[in-house]
Amino acid sequence: xxxxxxxxxxxxxxxxxxxxxxxxxxxxxxxxxxxxxxxxxxxxxxxxxxxxxxxxxxxxxxxxxxxxxxxxxxxxxxxxxxxxxxxxxxxxxxxxxxxxxxxxxxxxxxxxxxxxxxxxxxxxxxxxxxxxxxxxxxxxxxxxxxxxxxxxxxxxxxxxxxxxxxxxxxxxxxxxxxxxxxxxxxxxxxxxxxxxxxxxxxxxxxxxxxxxxxxxxxxxxxxxxxxxxxxxxxxxxxxxxxxxxxxxxxxxxxxxxxxxxxxxxxxxxxxxxxxxxxxxxxxxxxxxxxxxxxxxxxxxxxxxxxxxxxxxxxxxxxxxxxxxxxxxxxxxxxxxxxxxxxxxxxxxxxxx
Amino acid sequence: xxxxxxxxxxxxxxxxxxxxxxxxxxxxxxxxxxxxxxxxxxxxxxxxxxxxxxxxxxxxxxxxxxxxxxxxxxxxxxxxxxxxxxxxxxxxxxxxxxxxxxxxxxxxxxxxxxxxxxxxxxxxxxxxxxxxxxxxxxxxxxxxxxxxxxxxxxxxxxxxxxxxxxxxxxxxxxxxxxxxxxxxxxxxxxxxxxxxxxxxxxxxxxxxxxxxxxxxxxxxxxxxxxxxxxxxxxxxxxxxxxxxxxxxxxxxxxxxxxxxxxxxxxxxxxxxxxxxxxxxxxxxxxxxxxxxxxxxxxxxxxxxxxxxxxxxxxxxxxxxxxxxxxxxxxxxxxxxxxxxxxxxxxxxxxxxxxxxxxxxxxxxxxxxxxxxxxxxxxxxxxxxxxxxxxxxxxxxxx
Numbered sequence: 171x172x173x174x175x176x177x178x179x180x181x182x183x184x185x186x187x188x189x190x191x192x193x194x195x196x197x198x199x200x201x202x203x204x205x206x207x208x209x210x211x212x213x214x215x216x217x218x219x220x221x222x223x224x225x226x227x228x229x230x231x232x233x234x235x236x237x238x239x240x241x242x243x244x245x246x247x248x249x250x251x252x253x254x255x256x257x258x259x260x261x262x263x264x265x266x267x268x269x270x271x272x273x274x275x276x277x278x279x280x281x282x283x284x285x286x287x288x289x290x291x292x293x294x295x296x297x298x299x300x301x302x303x304x305x306x307x308x309x310x311x312x313x314x315x316x317x318x319x320x321x322x323x324x325x326x327x328x329x330x331x332x333x334x335x336x337x338x339x340x341x342x343x344x345x346x347x348x349x350x351x352x353x354x355x356x357x358x359x360x361x362x363x364x365x366x367x368x369x370x371x372x373x374x375x376x377x378x379x380x381x382x383x384x385x386x387x388x389x390x391x392x393x394x395x396x397x398x399x400x401x402x403x404x405x406x407x408x409x410x411x412x413x414x415x416x417x418x419x420x421x422x423x424x425x426x427x428x429x430x431x432x433x434x435x436x437x438x439x440x441x442x443x444x445x446x447x448x449x450x451x452x453x454x455x456x457x458x459x460x461x462x463x464x465x466x467x468x469x470x471x472x473x474x475x476x477x478x479x480x481x482x483x484x485x486x487x488x489x490x491x492x493x494x495x496x497x498x499x500x501x502x503x504x505x506x507x508x509x510x511x512x513x514x515x516x517x518x519x520x521x522x
Numbered sequence: 523x524x525x526x527x528x529x530x531x532x533x534x535x536x537x538x539x540x541x542x543x544x545x546x547x548x549x550x551x552x553x554x555x556x557x558x559x560x561x562x563x564x565x566x567x568x569x570x571x572x573x574x575x576x577x578x579x580x581x582x583x584x585x586x587x588x589x590x591x592x593x594x595x596x597x598x599x600x601x602x603x604x605x606x607x608x609x610x611x612x613x614x615x616x617x618x619x620x621x622x623x624x625x626x627x628x629x630x631x632x633x634x635x636x637x638x639x640x641x642x643x644x645x646x647x648x649x650x651x652x653x654x655x656x657x658x659x660x661x662x663x664x665x666x667x668x669x670x671x672x673x674x675x676x677x678x679x680x681x682x683x684x685x686x687x688x689x690x691x692x693x694x695x696x697x698x699x700x701x702x703x704x705x706x707x708x709x710x711x712x713x714x715x716x717x718x719x720x721x722x723x724x725x726x727x728x729x730x731x732x733x734x735x736x737x738x739x740x741x742x743x744x745x746x747x748x749x750x751x752x753x754x755x756x757x758x759x760x761x762x763x764x765x766x767x768x769x770x771x772x773x774x775x776x777x778x779x780x781x782x783x784x785x786x787x788x789x790x791x792x793x794x795x796x797x798x799x800x801x802x803x804x805x806x807x808x809x810x811x812x813x814x815x816x817x818x819x820x821x822x823x824x825x826x827x828x829x830x831x832x833x834x835x836x837x838x839x840x841x842x843x844x845x846x847x848x849x850x851x852x853x854x855x856x857x858x859x860x861x862x863x864x865x866x867x868x869x870x871x872x873x874x875x876x877x878x879x880x881x882x883x884x885x886x887x888x889x890x891x892x893x894x895x896x897x898x899x900x901x902x903x904x905x906x907x908x909x910x911x912x913x914x915x916x917x918x919x920x
Contacts, residue, residue, distance in 0.1 A: 260778075287775070288790075301652055304631045304712055305638065312639035316565040316715045324716030325778040325904060329627055329654075329676035334905020337773040343790065346773045346905060347684055348676040350627065352655030358673060362688060369691045386638055390652045424671045425662050510659035511672060 221364045222414035222520070224374075225406040227278035228490050229270050231399045243478065244383050245399040256339050263322065265306075267299035267402070268332050271380035274404035275336045279376055291372035292346035293363045294333035295355035295379045297481040298391070302384045303327050332380060344372050353451045354423055354505045355379065356485035357513035361421050363407050375407040379486040395452055397478025403486035415493060416519040419500070423513035428455055431512040432462050438502065438516055439466065446501040448488045450474030453508040485515070492517060527693045528916055530760040531610020531748035532856045533602040533704075536843055537573045537741060540583075541605055545853075546860045549839055550889040552871040556728065556739050556844045563636060564711050569723040573741020573844025574709050587664055593628035593651035594708035596660050598744035598849075603661055603702055610748035610760060618698035619671040620658055621689045622746075623681025623705040624848035625713070625904075627654045627674075632711040657706070678903035679812070679845065681705050682745065682852030683911055687769045689749050699754040704746030705852030713847060714740045720779065722816050728845075730813035730838035730870050731820050731884045733877035738814040741844030745852035747859070764859040767896075767914040768801075770794025774906025785822040787908045788900075792830045795898065795910040803831035806912070807894040808867045810854040811882075812902045813838025814845055819902065824880040831898070833883040835890060837870040851901035851909065858897035858913045865893050 231245035252261045252269045255276050261269065271294065279290075303326040310318035325331050330348040337346035345366065349359040356379050363375035380402040388398070410417060419442065422434050439445065447463055450456055450472035463470045477487050485505040492501050500518035532542045537555030539545030548555075559572040575598070583601040586592065592600075599622065607614070630651035637644045650656060658672040677684040682705025689701035717723050717740055724737035755762055772794065774787035781788070796803055809831065812823055815838070827836065839857055840846075846853055861867055867890040899911045 292773075297654070300627070301631055301634070305635045307716070308632070308635045308712060309639060311565065311715060312636055316567070316718075319715045319719055321716065321719035321721075324712075324720060327712050327716065328625060328678050328904045330678050330681075330903070330905045330907065331778065334678075334773075334778050334907070337775050337906060338778065341775045343773050343775050343787065345684070345771050346907060350654040350674045350676055351658070351672065352653060354655075362673060365688070365692065365695075365697070369695050371691065386635070389638065389644065390634065390649050392646065392649055392653070424669060425659065426669050430669070507655055507659070509663075510655050 219368055220410040221367055221407055221418045222410045223405050223416050224408050224411060224413040225278050226415065226490065226493055227274045227404045229274055229402040231401045243397045246383065247401050258339050264335065265299065265303050265326050265382065267296055267380040267382040268326065268335055270402035271332045271378050272335055272339050274402045275340060275376055275378055278404040278406055279340060287342045288344055289373040290342045291344050291363060291366050291375045292333045292336050292342055293359045293375055293377045294336065294348045295350065295359045295482040296332055296348065296381060297350060297352060297355055298387045299380065299382045300327065300329055301387055301390050302382055305386045336376065336378065351511050352507040353484050354507055354511040354513040355482035357421065357505055357515055358423050358511065360407065360418065360515065361423055364418060364421065367407060367409060373408060376404060377407060378402065378404040379483045381481045381483050391479065393452060393479065395479035399477040399480045401483055403483060403490050405489065414520045416517045418515060419518050420516035423511050425511055428458055428512065435462065435502065435514065436466065439468065442516065444500045444502055444516060445469055446498050447504060448473055448492055448501050449504040451484060451506045452479050453506065455506040455508055459504065525694050525696055526752035527690050527766045528750055528752050528755050528762045529747050529764045529766065529859050530750045530755050530762055531606045531612065532746065532763065532859060533605030533609060534745040534853055534856050535575060535578060535598050535602045536743045536853060537575045538842055540578060542609065542856060549842065549857060549868040550866055552869045552887060553842060554871065555842050556741065561709065567718045569718060569725050569737065571726055572709060572714065572739050573846060575742055584664060588660060590650060591647040592660055593630055595624065595628045595706050596657050598708060598742065599657060599706040600661050600664050602704060602744040602746045603665060606702060606746035606748050612700060612748055614665065614667045616700045617667055617670055617702060619689065619692065619701040620662065621673045621675060621685040621701055621703045622658060623675045623677055623685040623852065625678045625681060625707050626710040626847060628652065628657055629708045629710045677907045678905060679847055680851055680901035680903040680907045680909040681848040682850065682855065683899065683901045683909035684771065686747065686855060686911060687771055687909060690766050690769065693749055693751050699751045701749045702746050703749055704744065705849040706744040707742055707847035707849050709740065709742040724815055727872040728815040728841050729872040730811065730815045730841050731824065731877065731880040731882060732873050733875035735815045735817065735820060737816055738840065739844035741846045743843060743846035743849040743853055745849055745856050747852065747855055762916045764862045764913045765916045766911065768795050768799025768912040770798060770910045772908045776906055779904050781818055781822050781902060785826040787906055788822060788826045788902060789830060791908040791910045792826060795912050799912040801896060806831055806834045806896045806898050807892060808861050808897040809834050809836040810858050810897065810899045811836050811838045812900045813840055813870065815840060821879045823900065824882045827882060835867050835885050835892060836882045837868055837885040839868055841871045851899060854899045855911060858899045861897050862894045862913055862915050865891060867892055867894065
């Protein structure tokens, strides 16, 4: 998709306007080519309103070799000048993951200016970036003395700094929260955001995943992947509407064993007729799940092979790729922690 | 008809008690839990006091199954979840979800970062503990709770309240019957350094609402509450401690670590909570204040509570515990529930001088015997996250 390929070039106001136009074209393209009224499916959301993704904005990494550590291939994003996007004070010295999250939020939620900001919720996921932020904050304590740690950098070490900043920049006054559940962080954040919309606590949710890959983060990744990608993806969720890009037909996340997770997958695939799966969490679950896919004849796409380890972004890059793929009507997006939550989303594009 | 949500069990691990009974007894007596910080590899400043739980020995609470060295936050959480389950007498199979709040997560980064800068090899366990999902995963595995949905909500000092709000709505909307909610944070060197450099740490004592207050004290702790649908609780003949009847949440959208000078976010959360509970401010019998002991927080909180709620008895148990970060609002929720159960309001200790900028009805130094039908728990956090929750004495026929 054009949207995907052009994102890394985003660095100037003029370019931002171009991207916005492309973004709008893509959304209308998706809506325009719809031809089937989506079947109202059941599942966790059966007796509730349908929730849709109505916009997406991604800051994608540039696929290149990085010099941080030779043995690791790291795809990083450009360092964008945040002052091109917001004139709020204090943004320039923020960590990269926070800045990218703010930029993506501004772009995906342009209408925020004209919307009731007390009805918008912010849900953020970031699994590893806090490690870099805390490490930078503590550095003077180990080099000289704790007397020299920066009070300005301290808020960056607190886990909800990204959601707090997005709320400040967008001026939203309802919930702003941060979720951390490893690889399933993205799906878990979507699930809780859907809950808040369905319970009537908010009308729209901005769900943002943002990760930065640095040397200390590589050291802290026990999986020792050889391939990493950083970036930011922001999506807007709301009640099914004309702007819907795709519907969230089903969602599941629980601390279950893999065999039980497979049953959930099979049940949804059998019930809905969906045969597409996007998966790949970079753990042993992947190969085990592949056996299920082979038995059932599902069309599978392992995005871990494309992006490598992206931490909380894993599932959001999958959403990004699915929305940019004009050939797939619906898909199951799977994400697993080898120990812990196993999660899925069943997404169906409006009408393709 | 809406599902009513009740509290059927609590568990706390604090510097003034390693279970909720001990905590509550000391809370009423105004016991000081803060003391001089004792921790390896820490550089102490002028304000060298904190709320460490120095008597916590995990092996006395739980026989660990995992071979991993569990982080301290995980250990504190396991102990408090275990007590809450026991207090509620609920079966593990009945637990649908575990929603926990935290500010700093597992504080392994304090040591990981030090080792990184000093060229010391980090152990696998230390690195593992940096990955926050293990806090809840290890808790479930150690306590043999299966098929449970988990969520770690990171809303800084209001995280426990946000976890409770999310769970409350889930049960109220019939998406779950039993959810364990709570908050946890181990003592964080990062927080101690950060708050000190922000000029927010007290020289010795935490004195909320006092004219001589000079800051907060970094502390640690954990607390959990078993939230349950009334129907489920009655069916299993559970003892109901209190009912959750309302809440208000808001964001200041103003500054990452400074409260809005007009207190608009706090005011919105307070008003929304009263509206949700369908009561007036003068019906509140007790307010568990956020009351950090910092100049700015207590001044703004006092101003808004006077405006919205009036002269209701108010106290801050942070005067005893220090600021337990992500655990604070959960511990204070437990205090509200027990206050309703026993009709006793815990005091704000270390209070000596009235401050005209904090003209609240502060319960000073000694607990107060008073009928408590409604109790409000306030929490305000970094990122401008505010949450107020209202608990009510449970009545079968409401």
